[in-house]
Amino acid sequence: MTISYDVSGDGPAVLLLHSGVTDRRMWDGQVQPLVDAGYRVVRPDLRGFGDTPLPPHTFDNADDVAGLLDFLNIRQVTLVGSSYGGEVALEVAARWPGLVDGLVLLGSALPGHAPSFELQLVGEREEALVEAGDLQGAAQLMVDTFLGPDADAAAGQAVLRMQMRAYELQTAAGGGRAKNPFELAAIKAPTLVVSGAHDLDDFRQIATHVASQIADAYHVELPWAGHLPSLERPSATADLLIGFLRRPR
Template structure:
């Protein structure tokens, strides 16, 4: 199955991978800016998000993305990943390093991370609300947890719509199939990497960014003092120039 996706602009390919709180619509503020900067911008919905249905068998998110890139004839790309999308981007950059020219990770997750007390408490509260059938409450919890103080009311409503839709799609699935977890080594990541964290995010994600900055071969870490977990939605006016500048440095549009 090919992930639901859209393409804007022409030039070197930039692939945007959404957070698991959202879907590909989270990149609405970035797509026109990156296209104007001279890039072909691809964004997709992962399985169970946006317009992509739940899997009908065991699957791998990273392989899904590679299949999409193959379909589009994108041999080499810049990856931009938010949270869970960042975790997938890291897997791709480790397993297929020759295909990744640049890596930008916004408040990224990482495979194998043991959650700290705040993140664990969030997960337990979300599970309890879902088990009680309170999808609205679980949605509100996600909006309150993952957006920082700079997010507007319109942004909060947008995230609420995306998260509520994801819950509805995933809870409607007749059967749940496992996500395959192939082994990979982050030491194999060669792409220059920009790690962005937010001072108002849960502590886990700053810790992840700090650890990755030390672990990856060519990485830098920038913390945004105003940001929560979704800075590209909270203040696109501040994040878009960071993305464009790093892409121009590491993957020029010609």
Template sequence: MVLLHSGVCDRRMWDPQWAALAAAGYRVIRPDLRGFGLSPVADRPYSDAGDVAELLRELGVERAALAGSSYGGRVALELAASRPELVTALALLCPAVPGQEPGPELRSFAEREDALLAAGDLDAAVELNVERWLGPEAGDEVRERVRTMQRHAFEVQLAAAEQVRQTRPEADLARIAAPCLAVSGAHDVPDFRELAAGLPERLPQARHVELPWAGHLPSLERPAEVTELLLDFLRVTVPPASANVSH
């Protein structure tokens, strides 16, 4: 079971889930993508999906279920499309999707974030992300956790002497045969709601669930409820064999 974090968090966003998944009998792997958490920025051309595939190879994992939040959902889809033999199931929480074109709301957000970072106002850029991506269920503790993870990512990425451009693998979603749970949040921006809702039309074994209380990061907003949602899906699609965890 590989847990892929969003672009405003790192592996720590899965703190509420990984132990329960391991206790249920899954070997849990939760990496930091490059430039997040404990992983440095890239010093050579790379792809996040390729990194995950290489990690699985290094760990001796021949097949794995993937859970991806937001940007992590895009990475999961890219891996499942480019290496379908590796992926047994997909649980996607408010996922980005390969090839998506941002709508007006996302473009406006990106422009505001870029302007704040260019002006050196890191505090405001962090707060912009906290307010945009967390829904009404998120309390002060969760907001502080996202604030910490987002600030760290900005600091690591802005300190890099050189930004290495990521390459993207071919992502023909029609190649994905694994069962998929696509989750959206009713308080999320329209882009992500529409992308999740549209996946059953693009993947033969996908179903969509919208959470009426959720923003963009439901696994942090109501962690226990999302943990059960993931376990219910996994027990049916990929019953566990043994328990383990890798960070």
């Protein structure tokens, strides 16, 4: 495979897709509880994150995920996606509806969403810091923006490390990401859409919209969460995922 990943446990497959400010380590608090609950857990690093560098050519995240599942001989999977990873999960579920038997979205991004002034400002500040060579300042901005009030110091340090690694990879020369149009209505999998009450309004609005467009979807807002609940309350997020996986069929 051309992307890095790890696999833990046995049983029905669950694939965890990280956010755009982290890598697969963001799920460290959920892997063992999922394995103990009887699931086979797959965690890739998407291109430009963690242990997966950018290629010199255009790449397609959804193709990478589908290719990894085929490589692992996984024919049915529950996808869990955080933010950027949620966008990838949505595309996979829309393009290969027979492959995905469940979908969980945590603060998911969505192609075509027009960013609010607040989100645009965060992006502009990050870009300016990166261009000035202040990667530490840019990474701290991501911590301050995307971690909710329940996150502890260890979570902040984890995001700093993961974001700094992403900057290291993404400031090197590499190809761009393919953007394929897809329809939310094409998604057939039962879907849990999760938003955080302390997240930016953009992601709360996306959650409401996505839940309204997928036939078998419901939306839950976590009153304690920011943008990255898996790092803010790891055990509570693990319980949320296991509860969805064990739902009555």
